[in-house]
Amino acid sequence: MTAGLPLVGILGGMGPAATAEFYAKLIARTPAGRDQDHLRVAIWADPTVPDRVAAVLDGSTDPYPQILSGALKLRDLGATVIAIPCHTAHFFLPNLIEDTATPFVDMVAETASALVGHTGPIALLGTRGTLATGLYQSRLHDLDVVLPSEPAQQEVDRAIAAVKRADPQGAATHLDNALSALNASLTVLACTELPLAARYATTDTELLDPMDLLADAVIRACK
Amino acid sequence: MTAGLPLVGILGGMGPAATAEFYAKLIARTPAGRDQDHLRVAIWADPTVPDRVAAVLDGSTDPYPQILSGALKLRDLGATVIAIPCHTAHFFLPNLIEDTATPFVDMVAETASALVGHTGPIALLGTRGTLATGLYQSRLHDLDVVLPSEPAQQEVDRAIAAVKRADPQGAATHLDNALSALNASLTVLACTELPLAARYATTDTELLDPMDLLADAVIRACK
Numbered sequence: 309m310t311a312g313l314p315l316v317g318i319l320g321g322m323g324p325a326a327t328a329e330f331y332a333k334l335i336a337r338t339p340a341g342r343d344q345d346h347l348r349v350a351i352w353a354d355p356t357v358p359d360r361v362a363a364v365l366d367g368s369t370d371p372y373p374q375i376l377s378g379a380l381k382l383r384d385l386g387a388t389v390i391a392i393p394c395h396t397a398h399f400f401l402p403n404l405i406e407d408t409a410t411p412f413v414d415m416v417a418e419t420a421s422a423l424v425g426h427t428g429p430i431a432l433l434g435t436r437g438t439l440a441t442g443l444y445q446s447r448l449h450d451l452d453v454v455l456p457s458e459p460a461q462q463e464v465d466r467a468i469a470a471v472k473r474a475d476p477q478g479a480a481t482h483l484d485n486a487l488s489a490l491n492a493s494l495t496v497l498a499c500t501e502l503p504l505a506a507r508y509a510t511t512d513t514e515l516l517d518p519m520d521l522l523a524d525a526v527i528r529a530c531k
Numbered sequence: 532m533t534a535g536l537p538l539v540g541i542l543g544g545m546g547p548a549a550t551a552e553f554y555a556k557l558i559a560r561t562p563a564g565r566d567q568d569h570l571r572v573a574i575w576a577d578p579t580v581p582d583r584v585a586a587v588l589d590g591s592t593d594p595y596p597q598i599l600s601g602a603l604k605l606r607d608l609g610a611t612v613i614a615i616p617c618h619t620a621h622f623f624l625p626n627l628i629e630d631t632a633t634p635f636v637d638m639v640a641e642t643a644s645a646l647v648g649h650t651g652p653i654a655l656l657g658t659r660g661t662l663a664t665g666l667y668q669s670r671l672h673d674l675d676v677v678l679p680s681e682p683a684q685q686e687v688d689r690a691i692a693a694v695k696r697a698d699p700q701g702a703a704t705h706l707d708n709a710l711s712a713l714n715a716s717l718t719v720l721a722c723t724e725l726p727l728a729a730r731y732a733t734t735d736t737e738l739l740d741p742m743d744l745l746a747d748a749v750i751r752a753c754k
Contacts, residue, residue, distance in 0.1 A: 310579055310597070318574075323566040324558045331574075332551040341696045343546040343578040350604075351541075351554075351574035355566040356533055374533070381608060385575075473564045 317387025321353035326500030330393035361437030431492035479505035540610025544576035549723030553616035584660030654715035702728035
């Protein structure tokens with residue numbers, strides 16, 4: 309009865325609130341008049357995956373086996389395309405594509421495409437892991453990318469941690485501090501927790517949420 | 532690495548926005564300081580399941596085989612408890628429990644427990660399917676349950692349909708009309724789309740969202 313229909317796999321839990329936010333965005337951005345017009349979705353959300361940032365920065369417990377295990381579950385459920393609403397985890401994307409032989413939508417590549425030709429400074433906010441891997445910087449090398457100073461990064465770290473403990477309002481204060489310090493005309497929220505904080509932020513600056521681009525790419529991939 | 536940990540199965544897609552809302556509630560209501568404190572969750576969201584209300588009311592295409600198929604996928608993933616963020620689908624709960632041999636949390640039973648001893652009229656808003664099955668009325672027979680008149684039910688129908696086409700603001704107008712017509716001191720939002728409309732509603736009345744009780748029961752079941 310559902311043979312031949314696309315199935316979106318969401319490899320989530322990193323973190324959980326960001327996964328729920330991405331799923332809500334995917335639904336809100338799908339052109340649909342009734343339930344039956346919406347995409348079939350399977351979500352595997354395992355928040356017990358070891359800390360991705362720590363692994364990238366100092367080689368502590370490797371999260372990859374547990375991330376791959378989740379991706380294989382989605383593949384086995386019949387996922388025709390998989391999305392990962394976590395920027396830091398995109399570090400493992402090449403391995404996941406090879407080890408699952410399943411198509412993924414690449415949130416970093418979608419964001420880089422959207423920014424082609426942008427003039428003016430672009431602030432890049434993310435985890436220390438995402439920034440240390442150079443995931444974004446390597447694809448945005450033609451652009452004027454501005455990274456946070458150490459004090460601003462500490463505010464970003466605090467904002468992310470506050471969202472993860474279900475305090476997006478408290479997170480917004482830290483995000484506002486980081487945005488004020490960077491003072492760019494465009495800011496990329498390259499950590500999926502940050503858009504949850506941005507709902508309550510008050511700094512007047514243009515924000516780009518790569519989860520929007522990821523959702524739109526998933527919808528295109530399912531057409 | 533995750534052996535012995537609980538796994539929450541969410542049988543969703545009925546509708547999709549309500550599923551995302553329930554997942555967000557489950558996360559927000561879980562006591563957690565970091566990702567790794569959160570529950571492992573698997574979601575199967577198949578919005579192509581045939582219309583549950585039509586099936587209950589006039590015996591059109593039976594959605595049960597497709598609902599059961601989703602529940603079996605969650606069981607096979609290792610779900611230790613399953614939640615269904617759809618009231619109308621609770622009509623099939625006894626069959627699902629028997630056919631999957633997996634524990635479910637019963638949102639209708641949780642709501643009935645929370646209302647024990649309540650005095651004063653309780654308005655019950657839901658789909659025509661939920662109301663026709665008497666799912667709630669049979670468990671609330673000691674209480675003063677008020678059902679919508681036909682014009683008020685039409686407003687409820689419109690509110691639900693608007694949420695399903697991603698228009699919660701438009702839905703709120705219809706929900707406000709229904710709430711004004713019923714004028715009860717407490718209203719049970721016994722359709723999972725209605726809380727999404729209620730965010731934008733302005734009628735001054737106490738609203739009970741059974742999804743909150745479902746989320747809390749899931750968290751207790753995982754302790």
